[in-house]
Amino acid sequence: MLDHDTYPELADGTVPTDQMTLRPQNNYTNVLVLRELQSHAVFTTNGQDADLANVAVGDERSEYSPGLMFMRKQTGSDRRFGKALQRQLGLFGEEEDECTMQVNEMCQDCPECILYGSAAGDDAISITSRVRYDTAYSLRDATVIVDEKFQNAPGGDYAKGPEATIREPDFFEPGTLFPCVVTLQDATPAELAFVLRITRKNKRYGAATSRLGRTKNHVLGMYTGSEEGAANLELTRDAIRALRDDEHTAYETTRDVTSAENVDPSLAAEHVKDAFESRIESDGLDLTRVSTETVDDLIDTATGDAFGEVLATQRERSREFLAEVTD
Numbered sequence: 001m002l003d004h005d006t007y008p009e010l011a012d013g014t015v016p017t018d019q020m021t022l023r024p025q026n027n028y029t030n031v032l033v034l035r036e037l038q039s040h041a042v043f044t045t046n047g048q049d050a051d052l053a054n055v056a057v058g059d060e061r062s063e064y065s066p067g068l069m070f071m072r073k074q075t076g077s078d079r080r081f082g083k084a085l086q087r088q089l090g091l092f093g094e095e096e097d098e099c100t101m102q103v104n105e106m107c108q109d110c111p112e113c114i115l116y117g118s119a120a121g122d123d124a125i126s127i128t129s130r131v132r133y134d135t136a137y138s139l140r141d142a143t144v145i146v147d148e149k150f151q152n153a154p155g156g157d158y159a160k161g162p163e164a165t166i167r168e169p170d171f172f173e174p175g176t177l178f179p180c181v182v183t184l185q186d187a188t189p190a191e192l193a194f195v196l197r198i199t200r201k202n203k204r205y206g207a208a209t210s211r212l213g214r215t216k217n218h219v220l221g222m223y224t225g226s227e228e229g230a231a232n233l234e235l236t237r238d239a240i241r242a243l244r245d246d247e248h249t250a251y252e253t254t255r256d257v258t259s260a261e262n263v264d265p266s267l268a269a270e271h272v273k274d275a276f277e278s279r280i281e282s283d284g285l286d287l288t289r290v291s292t293e294t295v296d297d298l299i300d301t302a303t304g305d306a307f308g309e310v311l312a313t314q315r316e317r318s319r320e321f322l323a324e325v326t327d
């Protein structure tokens, strides 16, 4: 069973399934993730330019331009994946309409809608999301992770002015790393497991084509308590400084890190995890690391064959919860 008897470490970060509540309480579970691009990816708002920011990175007054994975690029992809997962696990009966991504036509009757929230249709209610995502910042600078691609325009005229090339959207290079936190507030253990399954199994982000945006989400740890941990930007800056200070690397400045041709994902993962935990210490946060055994066990359950039943049970509870809301 996915409850606090089986997972006592989740008692501080989740709510029991029969105590889902409309009134926000402070039960937070922070899931620490490192997203690693495994193919080229497109993250753009205007259809062409890579989404970038300018960020000061520390005591050397140095700046860099990280690539951005906006919040909605993560939630959009994860929600689509979560809804498909529910179908795959047989959550919907044969006579039932399956849930959709259409903003005002979500069913509001599945665990995904009730956890991730849904906008109000004409007579429906609006459900606030209990999962928080945050814009993610790449560890390295745009000059090494963004590839501007041009291709020659078809035609083959002799005169080739600037107009004769077509610019494709900017591509993020494979190997680009985005430290991220996904935070659940007042979620049940089963809802947490649902998010873990999505995180482990969703492999596409950004522009949705089959050959782009392949991503591996490394789950680095889980932290429960009464508050949220470090924000993505803070976490990314801290990890850059930690890579610089690591004696086993040749980086001497933060610029050496942000302009590196590549950064080893497992080394980055170690520093992202340390950075998150150092913030708990230095900022005096009320957060406790969940043991690796519990995290692994929960992921096994979430990715196992019997998870469809867990989700079906959660759906009953989610419905009761929603019925209270609408009374």
Ligand SMILES: [Zn+2]
Binding pocket: 099, 100, 106, 107, 108, 109, 110, 111, 112, 113, 114
């Ligand atoms: Zn739904």
